[in-house]
Amino acid sequence: MHRLYSFRRCPYAMRARFGILFAELKVELREIVLKNKPAQMLAISPKGTVPVL
Template structure:
């Protein structure tokens, strides 16, 4: 009997895909990792997530999770050996995530893709 693994579509340098991969790692879960070339997105990924962005997680039961924060929460709800969903630290973690997604990402993009 073979078990079908959950499948995570990812891109190596995408910060959102990075944190989805880290959550899977911290949770100690095994997934099939499919590295995506953004200029040539796989038809399988586009079929389950037409918006065409990464990360995308397709669970073995067919459920699709398309947002990195949702993938993080899903992974840690499966297994959270480091206690990252502990309600005493979760508000601080959410604040840091918000800061990363807004202020930091804004400036990171301007640094990476500067107009010269």
């Protein structure tokens, strides 16, 4: 299963979540706190921006 790192108020992350919802895909949603980004997310996206799938 894919994992989506997202921030609740980010407009790009909102669009990604809506796209996933409309496509009826199953993903694990991980809401992050921008001040405390998980190491797994930073390994995938060193810039630390969301959304990251």
